[in-house]
Amino acid sequence: MSTHIDIGLTGAQSPALIDLEELLATRLLVQGNSGSGKSHLLRRLLEQSAGLVQQVVIDPEGDFVTLAERFGHVVVDASQSTEAELSSIATRARQHRVSVVLNLEGVDVDAQLKCAAIFLNGLFEVERDFWFPMLVIVDEAQLFAPAASADASDDARRQALAAMTNLMCRGRKRGLAGVIATQRLAKLAKNVAAEASNFLMGRTFLDIDMARAADLLGMEKRQAEMFRDLQRGAFVGLGPAIARRPLTIAIGDVETADRGSAPKLLPLPGAKAEAPAHELIFSADAPPPKKTAAKRKADAAESSEHVMARIEAAPKPAYVAAPAPDLTDEQRIQAMDDIILSMAEDAQVAFRPVTDLHRDFLTRCRIKRLGASLPDLRTFHKMLNVKRAEHSAPEKVDKKLWGKVIDLSDRLPDDMRAPFLLIARAAVAERPAPEDGEIAQFFGSHSPGRARRLLGNMEENGLIVLRTDFQGARIIAIPELEIETKALHPKLRKAGKGAA
Ligand SMILES: Nc1ncnc2c1ncn2[C@@H]1O[C@H](COP(=O)(O)OP(=O)(O)O)[C@@H](O)[C@H]1O
Ligand SMILES: [Mg+2]
Secondary structure, eight states, X not given: OOOEEEEEEETTSSEEEEEHHHHHHSOEXXXXXXXXXXXHHXXXXXXXXXXXXXXXXXXXXXXXXXXHHHHOOEEEEXXXXXXXXXXXXXHHHHHHTOXXXXXXXXXXXXXXXXXXXXXXXXXXXXOGGGOOOEEEEETTHHHHSBSSOOSSOHHHHHHHHHHHXXXXXXXXXXXXXXXXXXXXXXXXXXXXXXXXXXXEEOOOOOHHHHHHHHHHHTOOHHHHGGGGGOOTTEEEEEETTXXXXXXXXXXXXXXXXXXXXXXXXXXXXXXXXXXXXXHHHHOTTSOOOOOOHHHHHHHTOOOHHHHHHHHHHXXXXXXXXXXXXXXXHHHHHHHHHXXXXXXXXXXXXXXXXXXXXXXXXHHHHXXXXXXXXXXXXXXXXHHHHHHHHHHHSOSOOOHHHHHHHHHHHHTSOHHHXXXXXXXXXXXXXXXXXXXXXXXXXHTTOSOHHHXXXXXXXXXXXXXXXXXXXXXXXXXXXXXXXXXXXXXXXXXXXXXXXXXX
């Protein structure tokens, strides 16, 4: 079965696909100003994946209750349920793999936050046997995970933020794949946004949001200016489940009605009114106003018992991706190591921007499902440089000594770190010193002259000592570690190992 869902058209008019299996192993962040089409996008995503995977929608405005009729989602009305009921509904929904819309319309802000927190915690805390993959969609996520103090009481805010953090940072192992949408990145808690590796960015006006979007996407701020000019319904997608390079996508049509759209102008009742206007307003027994379809539906909300019964009877989604593997820390580290090694083997790797390499690395980790807490840019860069140095002289070396080299490299200025590792590796492996060209290539330069200048700096700093042996071969010593590179023709060196 294909696990790709179609969310619209790319700029080249080909279908824009999201890899559902990959999405379940990662997460998605949608950003766009109010009216940019986020809820429409979420609806498209929900509709296209409804038959394939279980879904839970945290729906602050009751926009998504219309999914029920067409796709069988069970609507849970927060206003009709106690906290205990919400918690057990969440557990049952998980156990029975039934899709649910948690409708938070009509409860005050405090209660919205609490209900969302209780529900998310219910999903999170279910026993291991029920860690089936599911999409957890949160619209207007900045309400539940605000960057700074919001209107709600501190207590409610803390609960909601903790639940959202769990969802985004620790949910993956439990099969929970967060898909969150927000109007303003700057209003969303940073840790919640940072865990997403897939992005769909819609129209954005404010500089501060643009800057954060650029930051998250690893784009230049200048490039991110394009978000200002996006049409409603157009998004730029990026990430392991969407595209490896930023891709513009026009979101396609949806099947279910959008309850959340802005109110349309309606003709005033005028002469058609059921009674004269003053009577309608002043008289106690005037006929009640006609309700909208949506309001009638909300009034007919079910009791919690009824909801639970429906959950147990509801059909299950057809497709369940395998839960993420349970890896030991050792296995994770080994798998990461393999990825880094495969990158280190590429001689040209230093010529690519580190941010690109890091993103590539994270993508590959996520494809292998290596968990949420992956190395940050700096740590990754260090690991890659160490691995590249090891690869340059792969023989077995004194581990303790090599460990000292790595520790020392940590204290060096950025530009010296990589060349130092290369030189020290040669020394530890008892090899001759690398050529200038080799050193330059190692730190991503084509200029041997730059390597010479850098060696000069390192010598001035006392980090290395350069000399030539009687045959004219360069020897580089590292006084602090009492090691040095070999002469070119070791056989001619009677002194044997170590310092001459
Ligand atoms: N791709 C699209 N195609 C057609 N109509 C759209 C599209 N995206 C948004 N709309 C319409 O634009 C309006 C605003 O979209 P909405 O998803 O509610 O925005 P947001 O959630 O970002 O505030 C809605 O009436 C919606 O139906
Ligand atoms: Mg919306």
